[in-house]
Amino acid sequence: REQSLPPSHPDLATNYNNLAELYRTQGKYDDAEPLHLKAVQIYEQSLPPSHPHLATSYHNLAALYYLQGKLDDAEPLYLKAIQIWEQSLPPSHHSLATSYNNLAGLYYLQGKYDDAEPLFLKAWQILEEKLGAEHPHTLAAKGNYEIVQQRRKQ
Structure with missing residues (x-):
């Protein structure tokens, strides 16, 4: 090429x-x-x-x-x-969910839980809509959201 x-x-x-x-x-x-x-x-x-x-x-x-x-x-x-x-993409596109989740993970590692939480939530909502509530990716995103919620409470 x-x-x-x-x-x-x-x-x-x-x-x-x-x-x-x-x-x-x-x-x-x-x-x-x-x-x-x-x-x-x-x-x-x-x-x-x-x-x-x-x-x-x-x-x-x-x-x-x-x-x-x-x-x-x-x-x-x-x-x-x-x-x-x-x-450029529909709001429920999987690429957005992936980037929201990855950026949220980065914020989580930096201890920026307030920044991570809404991004984990967006990723979870998109994946649940596209893949269903029981899909492994949806469950992982839900777990990420729940973890950051608990971390914020500590």
């Missing part, structure tokens, strides 16, 4: 993103990061700022930073992804 497409082609960014995600799932974080950064850069140059592919790329890079413990780097990327998805 690098030989057949211009360096700023969005399809090339998609390939970088997909390979980076493979590396991330394999725990090869040092290999994943430069590919995620390339994907973000290409998408920022070639797509409108409200394009869902850009949001996906921000979200995936944020997830990598989260796993690396770079929470301060992950937060603005999650926020950008959420902002784009809130503008």
